[in-house]
Amino acid sequence: MSIPTDSYAAMGSTPSAKKLAFALTNVYSQFNFKLSVDGSRYKLWRKIFMDMCKGAKVYGHIIGKSKPTTDDDEDWHSIDSRIKSWFYTTCDASLLQIISSDDCTAKDLWDNLSEFFLNNKMSRMLQLQEQFRNTKKGSSNITEFCPNFKNLNNGK
Structure with a gap:
């Protein structure tokens, strides 16, 4: 992952989830494939994605532990949108059409993928x-x- 944590350490502060999530760029480079409907690499994709979220301190968004404090919690929605963009970057368009909706959250995408590949x-x-x-x-x-x-x- 290309998260520049050295610069934060030098400043003597621990980076926030928002800083880490937005510092994580070129997410696609973590994957040498796009997750497709056939699911042949779902297990690998899931492992990489979980590790990426844990490293960026946003794992709570995909498992539902992190929730907005109010309906207009801009920081929470900003981080959640960033995580959703990771799904968009690493999943095939045909799969995204199946698992996403207009008002879905990162947790919804995570759960819909699990349902599609594991409970089906x-x-x-x-x-x-x-x-x-x-x-x-x-x-x-x-x-x-x-x-x-x-x-x-x-x-x-």
């Missing part, structure tokens, strides 16, 4: 069956082909 067993099973049927060896050799099957269910 029957539809996930049908999706995997379809992927198994459509996976073709083609011109790839066995060492290239076999990991395709393993990767179909990664993160579930």
